[in-house]
Amino acid sequence: MRAIQIDRYGGPEVMIRRDLPIPRPGPGEVLIRLAWSGINFMDIHTCQGKYAGSRTYPVRVPTTIGMEGAGTVAALGDGVTEFQLGDRVAYCLSWGSYADYAIVAAWRVVPVPEAMSLDLAAAAMFHGLTAHYLAHDLGQFGPGVTALVHSASGGIGQLLVQLGARLGATIYATTSSEAKAEVARQRGAAAAFLYDEGRFADRTRELTGGRGVDVVFDPIGRPTLRDSLRAARTKGLIVSFGSVGGSVKDLDPIELGEAGSLFLTRPRLADHLDDAATIRRRAAEIFAALLDGSLSIAIAGRYTLDDVEQAHAALEDRRMIGKPLLQLS
Numbered sequence: 001m002r003a004i005q006i007d008r009y010g011g012p013e014v015m016i017r018r019d020l021p022i023p024r025p026g027p028g029e030v031l032i033r034l035a036w037s038g039i040n041f042m043d044i045h046t047c048q049g050k051y052a053g054s055r056t057y058p059v060r061v062p063t064t065i066g067m068e069g070a071g072t073v074a075a076l077g078d079g080v081t082e083f084q085l086g087d088r089v090a091y092c093l094s095w096g097s098y099a100d101y102a103i104v105a106a107w108r109v110v111p112v113p114e115a116m117s118l119d120l121a122a123a124a125m126f127h128g129l130t131a132h133y134l135a136h137d138l139g140q141f142g143p144g145v146t147a148l149v150h151s152a153s154g155g156i157g158q159l160l161v162q163l164g165a166r167l168g169a170t171i172y173a174t175t176s177s178e179a180k181a182e183v184a185r186q187r188g189a190a191a192a193f194l195y196d197e198g199r200f201a202d203r204t205r206e207l208t209g210g211r212g213v214d215v216v217f218d219p220i221g222r223p224t225l226r227d228s229l230r231a232a233r234t235k236g237l238i239v240s241f242g243s244v245g246g247s248v249k250d251l252d253p254i255e256l257g258e259a260g261s262l263f264l265t266r267p268r269l270a271d272h273l274d275d276a277a278t279i280r281r282r283a284a285e286i287f288a289a290l291l292d293g294s295l296s297i298a299i300a301g302r303y304t305l306d307d308v309e310q311a312h313a314a315l316e317d318r319r320m321i322g323k324p325l326l327q328l329s
């Protein structure tokens, strides 16, 4: 089978295309013949070695990159009773999806509804399940809740805005361009504006009558996090769920006190997908919303194993609006 592996950490040059034997599933595992893999920032971070010392994501070289996919069950390991050969399935947070086949622990795998295409299922898992826990468990979106969503035209951002609007929350959105802001408005943001060198915080306060929002979702980090503190209400919540713009390494907790006794969390998806029932519940809710039309995912591009570097470059250059996919078998 074809696969893209890394043996060392670095830029796009560390990705090597290889022909490998089709692996065999061990006990509790399934072999999936992949139709589609999601392409995510996390794949770039994996190549860069961002998880080299992580306990949450213990992915080490050599490895096949990619950690999200959809396809059909091609073989079952001992003890797997919940799936049959040929079942249409999807998963995320298991490395090895830039390949024709992947081995995945059965508890991480969810069935894909008959009416859902496999490309949409692949696009929905990682970003959909992330947006689900951010909106429900952390933001507690509902009527009366106000939130600020940064990078609102990104894969997670677009879903967070839609979930917020659907659940009755008021969502303010930031982006790096007017074209991206328009995407956020179309997804249901009450207002969308540019980061404007941190002045998004003043704009957010104006829009909330000086109060600030209940919760800020910040996947960017260093360029925005301190101003995100200024955008939150007293005793509000800052959800720092990524650092695509670089890490904040010098935050003194007293800054949270000065900003109004704020709560700051750095959550990870793995801790919100810690058993099969939770994964199935979150995926079923996201799939149902996609099928009834109340959520939608824009596929930003379809790539192959020969041109996947172009997708990584577009992600890094902030040219991607929506979700890129990798086509396999």
Ligand SMILES: NC(=O)c1ccc[n+]([C@@H]2O[C@H](COP(=O)([O-])OP(=O)(O)OC[C@H]3O[C@@H](n4cnc5c(N)ncnc54)[C@H](OP(=O)(O)O)[C@@H]3O)[C@@H](O)[C@H]2O)c1
Pocket (backbone or CB within 6 Å): 040, 041, 042, 045, 126, 127, 130, 151, 152, 153, 154, 155, 156, 157, 174, 175, 176, 177, 180, 219, 220, 241, 242, 243, 244, 245, 246, 267, 268, 269, 270, 315, 316, 317, 318, 320, 322
């Ligand atoms: N904690 C969790 O559970 C969790 C789960 C999934 C992903 N994440 C993290 O969330 C972040 C976003 O992931 P994603 O998959 O949603 O990506 P994405 O959809 O591709 O969104 C990335 C967006 O980030 C914005 N951005 C700001 N600064 C950037 C920079 N220096 N370089 C590139 N993009 C920048 C861009 O929007 P603008 O141009 O509008 O700024 C870009 O569209 C990543 O850090 C990822 O690791 C965290």
